[in-house]
Amino acid sequence: MSTQNADTIEEHTVLLPKDYVQKFDPDAYLQFYFSKNAIEDGTRISLFALPVFAQLMLQTMRPSERETLLDIGAGPTVYSALCFRDVAKRVHLSDYVDRNLEVLHKWTRQEETIDWVPTIRVIKRTEGGPVPTAEVCREVEEKARGLVKSGGIHFADVHQEVVVPAMGDQLVDVLVSIFTLESACHTYEEYCKCVNNMMKHLRPGGRFIIGSVLEDNEYNSGTQTIFHLLNLREQMILDALTNAGLDVANAKKYVLDGEGVMFLMATKLQ
Numbered sequence: 001m002s003t004q005n006a007d008t009i010e011e012h013t014v015l016l017p018k019d020y021v022q023k024f025d026p027d028a029y030l031q032f033y034f035s036k037n038a039i040e041d042g043t044r045i046s047l048f049a050l051p052v053f054a055q056l057m058l059q060t061m062r063p064s065e066r067e068t069l070l071d072i073g074a075g076p077t078v079y080s081a082l083c084f085r086d087v088a089k090r091v092h093l094s095d096y097v098d099r100n101l102e103v104l105h106k107w108t109r110q111e112e113t114i115d116w117v118p119t120i121r122v123i124k125r126t127e128g129g130p131v132p133t134a135e136v137c138r139e140v141e142e143k144a145r146g147l148v149k150s151g152g153i154h155f156a157d158v159h160q161e162v163v164v165p166a167m168g169d170q171l172v173d174v175l176v177s178i179f180t181l182e183s184a185c186h187t188y189e190e191y192c193k194c195v196n197n198m199m200k201h202l203r204p205g206g207r208f209i210i211g212s213v214l215e216d217n218e219y220n221s222g223t224q225t226i227f228h229l230l231n232l233r234e235q236m237i238l239d240a241l242t243n244a245g246l247d248v249a250n251a252k253k254y255v256l257d258g259e260g261v262m263f264l265m266a267t268k269l270q
């Protein structure tokens with residue numbers, strides 16, 4: 001996700017975790033990562049890993065064990081709801097930035113946001129089967145939208161003891177967080193604390209799914225707005241998850257070296 005190369009090192013401002021509320025632009029982010037061109041140009045590793053995890057959950061958990069899913073730091077994106085539409089009955093999307101939550105609300109009202117069909121096509125390709133028709137894509141999106149309407153759209157702050165206050169005492173069966181903690185944290189100590197905070201929303205025996213950037217210092221959130229990332233080695237993430245009570249030894253993990261990302265699904269120990 002770095003924007004520098006050796007020949008053209010340019011001075012640029014790197015925004016910090018505290019700048020998300022002021023400076024994160026949901027439209028620029030969606031355009032940069034989820035527009036038709038962006039989806040067709042690059043591999044979205046998440047759209048490969050999440051459907052694989054979804055399939056695994058369908059095979060290993062009874063329907064009654066996977067009713068609720070919470071995505072922490074979803075930003076303006078709905079791809080977790082799209083990927084896990086057959087896994088859960090209720091999907092809760094949450095984020096720190098009100099503008100992101102507004103975009104999610106717009107999507108539930110079927111108002112114009114980004115066109116999710118290119119993303120749905122990639123998800124369907126990962127799931128296998130024929131190239132989906134426009135009607136199939138519409139059904140996938142409608143199902144995901146229904147799940148989010150049954151769940152909710154909530155404020156989240158990973159730095160708080162109670163990350164998503166709107167969840168109250170309700171523990172979820174599946175907790176998802178993609179590219180959020182390394183964006184929200186300055187130090188590894190903070191990171192470990194935030195993992196512990198998040199994990200309080202997951203029931204023992206439930207699944208935690210994390211997507212993380214590895215060993216990078218910054219990323220482009222669209223229109224050359226560069227945000228800081230906490231530089232994490234894989235082992236640092238595994239240690240934080242182990243200490244937070246996850247069964248890391250038996251986790252399902254994808255590390256894509258060329259891409260500098262890791263996706264992992266682990267069970268919360270009883």
Ligand SMILES: C[S@@+](CC[C@H](N)C(=O)[O-])C[C@H]1O[C@@H](n2cnc3c(N)ncnc32)[C@H](O)[C@@H]1O
Nearest residue numbers: 073074075096097156157158178179180183184
């Ligand atoms: C790189 S984006 C990832 C968005 C989405 N999960 C995805 O995969 O495209 C990082 C997200 O972290 C959110 N974030 C930043 N600080 C946060 C905090 N303290 N608590 C929760 N989320 C936060 C931002 O608002 C932003 O949506």
